[in-house]
Amino acid sequence: MAITDIKAFAHLTDSDIDALRTDLDTLRREVEQSRGHRDREYILRAIRIQRTLEIAGRATLLASRQRGARYLGIALLTTAKVIEMMELGHNISHGQWDWMNDPEIHSTTWEWDFAGPSAQWKRSHNYVHHTYTNVVGLDEDLSFVVLRMTRDEPWRPIHLIQPLVSVVVAAGFEWAISLHDWGLERRHTSAPRRHLVSAPNTAFLRKLSRQLGKDLLFFPALSGRRFKSTVQANVTALVLRNLWAYVVIMCGHFPDGAEKFTVEEFENENRGEWYLRQLLGTSNFTAGPVLAFLTGNLCFQIEHHLFPDLPSNRYADIAVRVREVCDKYDLPYTSGSLPHQFWQSYRTVFKLALPNRLLRRTADDAPETRSEQKFANRLPHPVTPTRYGLRSALAAAAHKSRGQRI
Template sequence: MNNTQFNQTTDLISPEKSKSLEKDLTELRERTMSKVGQVDANYIRRMVRIDRWSGIVGRISMVLGFIHPLFWVLGVALLALSKILNNMEVGHNVMHGQYDFMNDPHINSRTFDWDNAGDSDSWRHYHNYEHHTYTNIIGKDRDFGYGLLRLSNDLPWRLKNTFQFGVYMLLSILFEWGVAYHELAGDRVFSKKKNSRKKRLSAEDLKRAFFSKAGRQIFKDYVFFPLIAGPMFLPVLLGNLLANIIRNLWTSTIIFCGHFTEDVHTFTQEQCENETKGQWYHRQMLGSSNIEGKRWFHILTGHLSCQIEHHLFPDVPAHRYVDMSKEVQEIAKKHGIPYNTGGFAKQYATVLKRVIKYSFPQKPDNTNGMTAAN
């Protein structure tokens, strides 16, 4: 392990103490899962319908922009809404297997495809498995900083980090592409130096999936729909681009608020060897942060505003997180674990602060551990 003196990682609770934390959270999970049924099936079907209707109406409205520009504006807004719902409340959650209990061939984690540049199958592997298992373990969770940003002292400072605020802005605008590319780049799919790790999907598979999905998405938004709009080619093309960018900014912002707020902790690989389930829970709670808001806000974030609950219970239907969060907060309090939550403005401000803070080298920090706590 290099640069231990800069280590910002946090100690996990002892295996003994972790038992009672595990018990509390497992009970909460079981209580919630016993309620899952018709309500959840109806809910996700409703979301699917809203996603599709707003997409269809949005695309048509955009073409009607020749009658009045407001139609175009409305169209862009609806298409962006559709893409946001499709990616977050529907896609992300369905692909986590939250709704597999429905036995519905079209709302199934094995088959679902989302309106996003990332190939679903590859994403499922990296996100569900790597990010959710190794959350915030430096060197294992590729989503920590996406290989582009230095967001803790676990990584040594380099000159390029000085410009990382600009990189962050660019990443947000191109978020879907950044994520799609980065997941593969991390596996050296595009480089000649191959990763020796054995994987379910070979580098060839991943590469083929990336290009075929990217091609399909580009064809849809920048060739097919603009072309059938005839004389409205350019407005539709720009509208689609704008809708994609709005979705990118929104998802990027919400996700950064979930993992890169000021008080989110990081961990080392050594720490997490032979981790107990209770310690895993502890790490998930320290590695995530919530955003408070109204119901519509939670829905638009795909309930990733309840990132802590999502990381504790990734396969519980997400619309139940808001209710669960009250009990999770009590459990956190009982076990003396910080529960990182706040309004959107507050949380996002600390994200920006963190991105800027680690753009620059830090003075060595003596408190090996709870630097970021409380």
């Protein structure tokens, strides 16, 4: 099953976790105190780049008569939508730039280019997901509601088709997220299902109408006789943006080493253990500056979950310090190339489409789901927190079980 005792799993004492909290709190405070002109210029430049690309893309599609120009317009519009969703909408809505007190670049006023309202997404993502990260039964993002991504979730026959379902979710990622957020908002406000004009329904339908009208009616209408081809181009840009967002999110939450946790572990959690859960429950992938920008710097998912409201342009520098903290406490820092992280994530989608009895490893010792019980009979001698850190314990357990079928 998922981790029930994070201290036992990480092989840390109470004093170790207190020291970990102090180190990460100090890092947060240093970044907060150093925010300034460089960060302001970064977000303003990102907004200019995004708007320039969108104007260029839409203008190219409106004027294009050749196939090559149309492909260029799609590429420009797709890139603009990727930047708006990943670097602007996601990060601004997290409050990363609220410290500037700019009314136009603020989590309370920014409405992103997305099917669902920002307010509904912020409740689902900023509060639910970032509070209950990878807690089985509380974090609905753990499975995107429809996928089985941990052996802690009981297998059902419907899971046999989840490799196909995952493709549908990827292509319509924007819709999957928006519908999920809408449902959560209705539950949160206790809006009756039959009350069609409830506040959540009204907000969702208003935003949905605006988005569909913009991409499927208004801009295509400006292209006159090329209405149909412009609709097709806009839909293509939306699907490509959705696929990219899906890949980035999968790589940050589901590769091997992104651990899962029980409700019992969460209920007794202190601030240091919250930090530890974020660090163990997420993963990064390597990226240069351009790729990082196109992911909204979510290639640094570990740093984002540790400090979701710090400016995204700081994550690369923060990552250096977080690695030092992991080395200090002998904790793993899960990272790899984008193809490698996505392959591991998607392998889990295919693997967990099958019932547990057809899988080799147990729910305590599977690559995608481990618990402190993994070490129970694997270490060469009794483990104490002062003798082993997690990386050392994992290495010792692997050495002990080498050659065994697990």
